[in-house]
Amino acid sequence: MKNRLRELRAARRWSQTDLADRLEVSRQTVYAIEAGRYDPSLPLAFKIAAIFAEPIEALFFPDENTDNTP
Template identity: 75%
Template sequence: MKNRLRELRAVHRWSQADLADRLDVSRQTIYAIETGRYDPSLPLAFKIAALFGKPIEDLFSPEEETGRKP
């Protein structure tokens, strides 16, 4: 899943730790989401979207799969 978390965090000038504190998660969780190693739970995704005042669709999108046929 692709996300805009790093970009939006930078706009607010928040560190990963700042964002983690606001979301009540670890800094490692923020890092893992930003790098695509972890997809947030739906409740966490909604919490992130609410914090940034954006719909979930503006923050997260599925990665396009290439080379695969349906």
């Protein structure tokens, strides 16, 4: 899953540690989400959306290389 987390964090001049503290997760978790290596749980995604005052679908979107066909 792709996301805009790094872009939004940088616009606020927050480090990964700053964001991690706000989310109550580790800096490594923030790094993994930004790198697309970890998809956040739904509660964490809602928390991220609330911090950036954006809807979840404006922050996270499917990777074009992923086949989402049922």
